[in-house]
Amino acid sequence: GLDGASWRVLEPAVRQGHMPYLASLVDAGCSGVLTSTTPPxxxxxxxxxxxxxxxxxxxxxxxxxxxxxxxxxxxVSSESLGVTLWDCLGQAGKRIAVINVPMTYPARPVSGVLITGLLTPNLNSRFIYPPDLREALLEHVPDYHIFNLRNTARTGSARRIHPFVTRLQEIVDSRARAAAFVFQREQADVAMVHFQATDVLQHAFWPMLCPDHERYDPETHELLCAAFYGFLDERLRRVCQAFVQGRADPVLTLVVSDHGFQTHHQRVRLGKWLVQKGYLSIRAGARPLPWLRRRLRRLDGSVARRFFERTAVGRRLDRFRRRPTFRMDFDHSRVFSFGRGCDGYLFFLEDDPAARQATQEQIRKDLMGLVDSRTGRPVVQEICPREAIYSGPRLADLPDWILRPAEGYSFTGNYEDGVRGLFAAVRFGRDFHAGMHHPEGVLIAAGPGVRCGRVEDARLWDVAPTVLAWLGLPVPEDMDGRVLQGLFTQPLTVQTARPEAPAVPTESSDTATYSPADVQDIEQRLRDLGYIE
Ligand SMILES: [Zn+2]
Structure with missing residues (x-):
């Protein structure tokens, strides 16, 4: 798993010889675009x-x-996911080794090894199964961590590129050593390792990777290809070698990304727009001063934790700091937007169906008329009501509408104090997210039975059923993905099975998963990665 890997970067890196291992998989196998979720x-x-x-x-x-x-x-946590691919494999008697994949925390019992990913608070939490493997892992890879980029994250300027890339190399290397250690020790039937660093580098340095960007610099591009993508390629080779070593059975190798990347030009302050249009009310009073908010955000680590947890003033201030919706007056609002990153999530608040429908009709018109005054172009590419794009028992947990922004735009969901204007230009070097997510990710497959060529129309949720079918295992009927027959020379035989009862509760039970201290750790990481302010 290469988080955020995009053909826009990998294709030239492979072609120019920076990624010989990936090139060998592309040449021998089948590859194409892997379409992400909405939002990506x-x-x-x-x-x-x-x-x-x-x-x-x-x-x-x-x-x-x-x-x-x-x-x-x-x-959110893994507790709300229900039955996963890892559970299906375990139930079929296969052993797994899964390293650092996001949305696996807290580690649940699996047949094999599970080391959790992105929303893991720290290495003292339930990040590893079996728990007694913790000591051996940390002895073998003393520098293993979930993803720590502290103090180097806000360095998206060309001048600071060297320390940033060096840090990412260390992260990639420790992850690869951990994966090789587990893969060799476990002899699992199915193994996966996830690298976050691709996503982080591309957020910060996308203009240097994108030849049509106005700040593009070919020398820096060359440096990133050699020092990062080449480095990563060698670690991928080592990890795959560790899995294959001493194995007689044929091995299927998959490279997947969860989304692609694009240039980030403008942030659109959706919360502010809703207030201006009269959809959302903001409570008077209790206004945290902008400078205070900024100061509070900068506090991190143990000092802040002691302050926010142990003092009455700290606990009160923490509400300003943490709760993005703190000032929204829900009783006097019709719509609100939620989300601290680049999102367009709209929730409709009126209970009366007729009133709600009238609001939806009005806001649809208003959103379509929301244009960037400098270009005259609309900023909303598509309004996606949740029932139009998704279905299932958890549909009610999703926002009523998800807005897909026009290329280059993103939405800031929350209402922000003390900011002027509806638009904020993204400046390379100042805004850590000079690049942002795009729906088109990457899929590469290589191994026995895989044909040479391109795969079309592959979606992210097709991977799990494809893996099950390749192993000759039944695909649960409630999986939405279909087996990617286009990857193979001969079609795989697909058996279906009635879905197993989930081993864990599936209602919104995440509240109890994280302690206040865990939330601080998670938020620090998300802040370092530029996902929340
Ligand atoms: Zn990202």
């Missing part, structure tokens, strides 16, 4: 990948999930 965000995408199901069944669209009843949000 890491938590939604990897949840659908692991379950073979659409977000209407996983209930995951972002790092957090809004609870309509309590009007608060909680970080």
């Amino acid at each position: 965000k890491t938590p939604a995408a990897w949840s659908s990948f692991q379950t073979g199901k659409n977000p209407g069944k996983t209930g995951v669209y972002d790092f957090e999930r809004w609870n309509r009843k309590t009007r608060t949000s909680d970080y």
